[in-house]
Amino acid sequence: MDLTLIAVSGLAAAALVAGVLVWRNRQRRRLLGELADLPARVVNPRLYTKLRRIRVWQLNVEQPAKACSWARDARGQRFRAESSVPLPIAGCGKQCRCRYEPITENRRHKRRVDPIDQPELSLGQSGTDRRQVRGRRKEDQWQGTQR
Numbered sequence: 499m500d501l502t503l504i505a506v507s508g509l510a511a512a513a514l515v516a517g518v519l520v521w522r523n524r525q526r527r528r529l530l531g532e533l534a535d536l537p538a539r540v541v542n543p544r545l546y547t548k549l550r551r552i553r554v555w556q557l558n559v560e561q562p563a564k565a566c567s568w569a570r571d572a573r574g575q576r577f578r579a580e581s582s583v584p585l586p587i588a589g590c591g592k593q594c595r596c597r598y599e600p601i602t603e604n605r606r607h608k609r610r611v612d613p614i615d616q617p618e619l620s621l622g623q624s625g626t627d628r629r630q631v632r633g634r635r636k637e638d639q640w641q642g643t644q645r
Contacts (some may be wrong), residue, residue, distance in 0.1 A: 509618050531551065531604065531630055532549050532550070532551060532574075533549070533551065533552075533600065533602065534637070535549075535581070536549075536600065539597045540598045540599075540600070541584060541585040541586070541597060541598065542582075542583065542584040542585070543555040543579040543582040543598050543600075544579055544580065544582060546600075547579045547580070548599075551602045551603055552579070552600040552601065552602055552603065553601055553603045554576040554577060554578055554579075554601045554602065554604075555576065555578075555579060555582055555598040555599065555600060556574065556575070556576045556577075556598065556599045556601055557563070557572050557573060557574065557575055557576075557596060557597075557598060558573075558574075558596065558598070558599050559595075559596050560595045560596070560597070561595050564592075564593060564595070565590075565594070565596060566586075566587060566589060566590040566627040567597075568583075568587055568590075569587075569590070569594075569596045576601060577598075582598065585597070585598070601621050620622075622638070631633065
């Protein structure tokens with residue numbers, strides 16, 4: 499084979515691979531938005547307070563046996579960025595594999611539609627918005643006399 503043909507085909511293959519990598523990176527950024535800028539292991543959420551979609555940060559302890567006592571106790575807890583503790587904490591050391599995972603707000607709009615668009619089901623309700631009234635726990639339910 500001719501060397502120029504091999505060189506041209508090698509350059510074409512390299513350009514194709516580079517194009518695919520750039521396309522995948524753009525797709526990832528489009529899907530994740532501002533979350534695409536986060537590193538794989540976040541140890542100080544206070545550095546990312548400007549990200550609006552992140553509501554809280556959850557502490558993830560990958561190796562509980564090797565983690566410090568604070569990390570074992572706080573495993574799975576959620577913290578606001580302002581109240582989070584930067585990792586590794588004093589006494590944990592460089593073997594710390596703990597990290598914070600972002601918990602995002604995915605709702606863009608209210609989930610209830612306009613009452614005009616809903617079928618007629620009044621059932622004696624006053625028509626007020628009940629989203630902020632009570633929770634769904636057993637002790638939060640109706641306090642009237644039970645029948």
